[in-house]
Amino acid sequence: MSNWYDRYQKLDLQNGKIEFILEDDQDMIEIRYSDGMLIDVGYIEDVSKYYITVVLSDDERGWESPIDVVEVIAKDDLLKKLQETIFQYRRTDS
Secondary structure, rough: OOOOOOOHHHOOOOOEEEEEEEOOOOOOOOEEEEOOEEEEEEHHHHHHHEEEEEEEOHHHHHHHHHOOOEEOOHHHHHHHHHHHHHHHHHOOOO
């Protein structure tokens, strides 16, 4: 039997550390980077959408001014959109 997060294990995190929290919840996945950047994935049930939020720091200041918020309607699109977001903000040349 597979876990809900198995499909996300193949993401190229670009040196980030991933934490799986809870499937289809406001706090679902966090990817943290050594410079403080955080890519956060959550599901908001009231609007039936997933959100990928990118903040420069995981503190009040960072969350007040996210550098990007990506809306994803279909869960089937979430893996692709998350990988695109990682590459957009964390692409390394290594």
